[in-house]
Amino acid sequence: MTTQLSVIEVAELYGFNRQTVYKRINKGELSKNSDGKIDLAEAIRVFGEPASRNKPVTPINPEDTVPSLEVDMLREQVDILREQLRLSMDRERLAKDREEVALDREQFYQNQIEMMQRLLMAPKPSEEPVPVPDTPSAQNDVQPSEDVTPKAESTSPVDKDLHGVTPDTAAQNKSDDGGAPKKGFWSSLFQ
Numbered sequence: 001m002t003t004q005l006s007v008i009e010v011a012e013l014y015g016f017n018r019q020t021v022y023k024r025i026n027k028g029e030l031s032k033n034s035d036g037k038i039d040l041a042e043a044i045r046v047f048g049e050p051a052s053r054n055k056p057v058t059p060i061n062p063e064d065t066v067p068s069l070e071v072d073m074l075r076e077q078v079d080i081l082r083e084q085l086r087l088s089m090d091r092e093r094l095a096k097d098r099e100e101v102a103l104d105r106e107q108f109y110q111n112q113i114e115m116m117q118r119l120l121m122a123p124k125p126s127e128e129p130v131p132v133p134d135t136p137s138a139q140n141d142v143q144p145s146e147d148v149t150p151k152a153e154s155t156s157p158v159d160k161d162l163h164g165v166t167p168d169t170a171a172q173n174k175s176d177d178g179g180a181p182k183k184g185f186w187s188s189l190f191q
Helices: 007-014 018-027 040-047 068-121 136-141 167-177 185-189
Strands: none
Touching: 007 018, 007 040
């Protein structure tokens, strides 16, 4: 059975400090395995037989230590959990930002509604006619007319007689002939 020792254990076994052991490793007098351990036979070859000082060297049982695969898996899990925590914090921050934007938008719309309600409830300005200036130049430009207001033509059957003459047209016809009413085309033929 080969016993594997760490650099610290070799230094304690022989009463050296770790730097002495590392110097021997760097010079090539002492070699380490791929897992960083030093074989007890190699240490005895370089440093000689250890004098049992205070305590005996107890080899480390591989079952007592956590395998490096397990440590690596646990480190990966910690990294994954850290990433998930970071992502959830980012999602929470984005949700808060969206909520703030929604509240701002709601406040904007509330202000718009209140403004529209105030405008709807406001009294309408009175529509006063714009006064026409009575200047002599304005009177010279306008030609006087007989009747400025247009007369609405009545279409009710009461206002028309049998020949399609309204009271307005009858008054015009009387004034044109000197008092005799103007007859229609058919009435002049059958009279």
